Amino acid sequence: MGRNHKYYLPLLAFLSAFLLWLGWPVKPLAFVLFVGFVPFLYLEQAISRKDKPKRGRTFFKYSYLTFLLWNAFTTYWVSYSTIFGGVAAVLTNSLLMCLPMLAFFWTKRAAGKVLGYLSLPVFWIAFEQFHLNWDLSWPWLTLGNGFAAVPGWVQWYEYTGFLGGSVWVWAVNLLVFWAMTSKTKRWHKAQLAVWMVTVPLVWSFYIGNNYQEQGEAAEVVVVQPNVDPYKEKFEGAEGHIPFEQQLARLIKLSEQQITPNTKFVLWPETSISNGLNWEEGFAGSPLRYTLQDFLNRHPGVELVSGITSGQMYVDSTKKSVTARYHPQVGYYDVFNAALHLPQSGNAAFYHKSKLVPGVEKMPYPAFFSFLGGLAIDLGGSVGSYGLQEERSVFRHAQKPELAGAPVICYESIYGEYVSDYVRAGASAIFIITNDAWWSDSPGYKQHLQYASLRAIETRRAVARSANTGISGFINQKGELGQKSDWWVQAALRDTILFNQSQTFYTRYGEFIGHGSQWLALGFLVAAVVLGIGNRRKSTY
Secondary structure, eight states: OOTTSTTHHHHHHHHHHHHHHHTSTTSSOGGGGGGTTHHHHHHHHHHHHOOOSOHHHHHHHHHHHHHHHHHHHHHGGGGGTOHHHHHHHHHHHHHHHHHHHHHHHHHHHHHOHHHHHHHHHHHHHHHHHHHTSSTTOOGGGOGGGGGTTOGGGOTTHHHHOTHHHHHHHHHHHHHHHHHHHOSSSHHHHHHHHHHHHHHHHHHHHHHHHHOOOOSEEEEEEEEEOOOOTTTTSSTTSTTOOOHHHHHHHHHHHHHHHOOTTEEEEEOOTTOEEEEEEESTTGGGSHHHHHHHHHHHTSTTOEEEEEEEEEEEESSGGGOOTTOEEETTTEEEEEEEEEEEEOSSSOOEEEEOOSOOBTTTBOSSHHHHGGGGGGOOOOSSOOSOOOOOSSOOOEEOSSOTTOEEEEEEGGGGGOHHHHHHHHHTTOSEEEEEEOOGGGOSSHHHHHHHHHHHHHHHHHTOOEEEEESSSOOEEEOTTSOEEEEOOTTSOEEEEEEEEEOOOOOHHHHHOSHHHHHHHHHHHHHHHHHHHHHHHHHHHHTO
16 A cells, blocks of 8 residues: 555554554553554654645644544543543543644754654653643653563663653664665664564563562451442442441451461441541541441551542631532542551541542642532542541551552652652551442553552552452562452452561652653754754755
């Protein structure tokens, strides 16, 4: 098929999207990512060579088609929880992905091929860094996540974080493209591409083979109650299970695995969802006494559980931007929270702070609070949850060196965010989640595998409690050990190591992302300056 054939550009867009989907978890075909963008680069080359007006518009159209297909193929399962939300996520994320591509296209036109192609991975990673940190954040398809199914390939994430994987993907794709399109030294460029794949792999295998897990050993139990969030969990559902029965199930499953050596028991996100649990009055509540009775039967055990909690603002001048109002209560916040209940002493709460846009939060609530009624309902409370600025760490009362990071659901896909817990003293990662909203789809499987990357980046073992699965344990090398089946009641027990040392990535965070943003600014300035210069030359 010639370059002028009407289906040439659409087929290149489809091929690139297909290859990126094929290489994405949970399929063990990550090597395909190394050529996933090659058809797209051919597409850009074909459009740039055409001596026709509106090339930028044509490039945008086919860029959007590429990313629309990739997002649809890979994250279609979001629509299982909400059709509107799933469609909106695919359409919006595809549009946002076009932005770094348009910056590359314009830079290449203004500054030439060398600077243009060099700017491409810089613009892309600068975009990924931005996409991690704004109110419409949806970094599920950050390229570095593509190696989650093969953690043995990326043991060097302890230095670079997952954005290092994004650099790797782009570097290989560009070298393969140059080797395929070059008229000279093609074999030399092909060798460079092979080396670019091989060297990081060898380095990773070396690190993995020589890394010794470290830290104090402690026994942890994770519970999977398997309560259907659509039909059983919340009041009003057709097959609603009363909270007392849900709680009894959690306790029964826990006690099947607790031993005298158990230090922590983990229950999933929103396990305690018997209405709104006011944090101010929790110490004297009947629920606290019930949970305390459970713990008293097992000396040394401490509970970490998901809970829907609330906090009142007696002084309305101190209310948050997410605060709600009720005539009988005044201003208050609702939190998707984690509860830490020790054997004695005060309970501690952590408020989930990486909230799902449009589901758990209204983006930029200070400006768009009037749109709160349009928030998507995924069960539980509708509207913007409250959050907290700092990360909390749950330390065992008797052994404070056993310190868990209470990571709630969506938070576990953010590398630097999880590192904040480690810098605060966490020596293990406790992930509590409810992935049942996505039904039996690649979504919950990808979510599990992404946790392996957090383990490598921080060299922290992961204990994962998921409502309907998959629950389990991941070691400090990102290797999945015990795991439950999907959609069954289960409880698992394992001994994990609580590591107190910090990795390079934990200390310095997303230095690749921050550096790329500064470089992107430099490339944009260079493109503007060179573009102005070229226009002046063309007038003489």
